Structures are given as C-alpha cells and as structure tokens.
Amino acid sequence: MTAIYESTHGNLTISTDPSRLDLDAMYEMLTRAYWAKGRTKEVIARYVQFSLVFGVYEGTRQIGLARVVTDYTTFAWLCDVFVHEDYRGKGIGKWLMESILSHPDLQGLRRFLLATSDAHGLYSQYGFQALKEPEKWMEKFNG
Numbered sequence: 001m002t003a004i005y006e007s008t009h010g011n012l013t014i015s016t017d018p019s020r021l022d023l024d025a026m027y028e029m030l031t032r033a034y035w036a037k038g039r040t041k042e043v044i045a046r047y048v049q050f051s052l053v054f055g056v057y058e059g060t061r062q063i064g065l066a067r068v069v070t071d072y073t074t075f076a077w078l079c080d081v082f083v084h085e086d087y088r089g090k091g092i093g094k095w096l097m098e099s100i101l102s103h104p105d106l107q108g109l110r111r112f113l114l115a116t117s118d119a120h121g122l123y124s125q126y127g128f129q130a131l132k133e134p135e136k137w138m139e140k141f142n143g
C-alpha cells in the first residue's frame, strides 16, 4: 500500500495522512452536509479509522475532505465529499476528484460507486454515470 499520498497547490495540500485529520473540523463541516445530519463525532472517528480519507488543508487547517471505502482491488465507494463553504468554486472539488482517481492504490478497480443528490455534473466529468442496470441493484437502507 502507498504510505501517504499528497498533492500540493500553493498553500493548499491534499493528503491521505491520517495523523493530519482534524476530527473537530470534519465534524463541523459534516454537520452542514445534507447526508450526514445528526452524525456524531464518535461515528466519524470510528469510520475514519476504516476508510481512506483525503483531507484538504490550508496550512494545517483542514478545509475539506473526501472518503473512500474500498477493498483496494475490485470495489470502492466514494462519500463525504465536502469543501468548506469559504473555499468553494475554486477548483478544489475537481482537484480532490483528480487526486482520488489517480491514487496508486485505487487503480484497476472494477467498480467505483457514489450517490449524490445534485453534484452529478461534478462526478460526470470524471467518468461517473447513472447506474446502467438499476434494476439489478438492491439496498438495505436503515436511514
């Protein structure tokens, strides 16, 4: 496995170094994410341990994240894609996507999945498209 993956643009860095993650900052951002309402800091702390998290930093301040849940072989699930409001519209979301998709340990996967309410136009720029055969898919949704 690649130890730590990093990409830098000026004073901004994207890093997968778990020791840089700021749980308070992630919690604070995710309280404003429509899919994570009511998610506790304890829940975030737990799943961060079992996910590949891409943190976005200005200096040491965490200003974004994206999380990949994966077996590093056939399958990955992309979620918790969030850029702090003050930093949106400057290409950070697209840089995050480019960084995730060029991560050495996420190459050659059979399937990369995600769900979105309104950001289809972001992900479609990176090859994501609506399920081809949605009738084949099932979920057990517990809210």
Ligand SMILES: CC(C)(COP(=O)(O)OP(=O)(O)OC[C@H]1O[C@@H](n2cnc3c(N)ncnc32)[C@H](O)[C@@H]1OP(=O)(O)O)[C@@H](O)C(=O)NCCC(=O)NCCS
Residues within 6 Å of the ligand: 033, 081, 082, 083, 084, 087, 088, 089, 090, 091, 092, 093, 094, 095, 115, 116, 117, 118, 119, 120, 121, 122, 123
């Ligand atoms: C979505 C988000 C991560 C984008 O980050 P960003 O740094 O503002 O995005 P960028 O500046 O890199 O540009 C995003 C690109 O996707 C497009 N896009 C499509 N749907 C979008 C949406 N719902 N929100 C933002 N951008 C969207 C933009 O038009 C832009 O494309 P363009 O440059 O070709 O015009 C950010 O707006 C965010 O955190 N939103 C709230 C959380 C969220 O909705 N996350 C996605 C959940 S699936």
